[in-house]
Amino acid sequence: GEDVEQSLFLSVREGDSSVINCTYTDSSSTYLYWYKQEPGAGLQLLTYIFSNMDMKQDQRLTVLLNKKDKHLSLRIADTQTGDSAIYFCAESGANNLFFGTGTRLTVIP
Amino acid sequence: NAGVTQTPKFRVLKTGQSMTLLCAQDMNHEYMYWYRQDPGMGLRLIHYSVGEGTTAKGEVPDGYNVSRLKKQNFLLGLESAAPSQTSVYFCASSAGPYEAFFGQGTRLTVV
Numbered sequence: 001g002e003d004v005e006q007s008l009f010l011s012v013r014e015g016d017s018s019v020i021n022c023t024y025t026d027s028s029s030t031y032l033y034w035y036k037q038e039p040g041a042g043l044q045l046l047t048y049i050f051s052n053m054d055m056k057q058d059q060r061l062t063v064l065l066n067k068k069d070k071h072l073s074l075r076i077a078d079t080q081t082g083d084s085a086i087y088f089c090a091e092s093g094a095n096n097l098f099f100g101t102g103t104r105l106t107v108i109p
Numbered sequence: 110n111a112g113v114t115q116t117p118k119f120r121v122l123k124t125g126q127s128m129t130l131l132c133a134q135d136m137n138h139e140y141m142y143w144y145r146q147d148p149g150m151g152l153r154l155i156h157y158s159v160g161e162g163t164t165a166k167g168e169v170p171d172g173y174n175v176s177r178l179k180k181q182n183f184l185l186g187l188e189s190a191a192p193s194q195t196s197v198y199f200c201a202s203s204a205g206p207y208e209a210f211f212g213q214g215t216r217l218t219v220v
Contacts, residue, residue: 004151006151008149030207031207031208033208035211040214041213041214042113042199042211042212042213042214043152043199043201043209043211044211045208045209045210048207048208088151088152092206092207093206094206095140095157095159095165095206096140096142096154096157096167096206097142097203097206097207097209098154099144099151099152100151101149101150101151102151102152
């Protein structure tokens, strides 16, 4: 089945940029997503990218997609303490979404 | 808008007991999902439904059953709870096999 991999932890200082990486296996995925989970809450969609795009920018968020390497990244500019959360990448399958393990981002003041 | 609502939010069960988790969505979505979230393992799909009256197995279906009698509701049942089912359970819905909207989760502890 589909396999979506992420590193488990990332720490950055407030004001720096954060880059969260993800690799996936299903080259036929139409959409790839980034979700954010704050403590004690459900997942909230942050952004997504269509598979025929290389890059998408949305305010402080930049998504880069390398289809050849099946690599997806999320860059958060000017990271704030409120960005501390778990970030999940996900790829669309035939009938559902496949999630990575999540990357816990800790922002150090 | 309520979005996706899960009940209950917390529950403690004894081994062998049964329970049903309820998920309700008010977005007229066709697709609904049940996931479990465990530390270091991300979200794993238990069962899903692509429309009223349909259900299908996900990655980790053993020990769970589901029903989708009404389009807006997706029930997850545990017939005989085991400690390995201690987890946080999330329900989600979507218009198709893409952007999913999540509930707030149900934290289940089986002792």
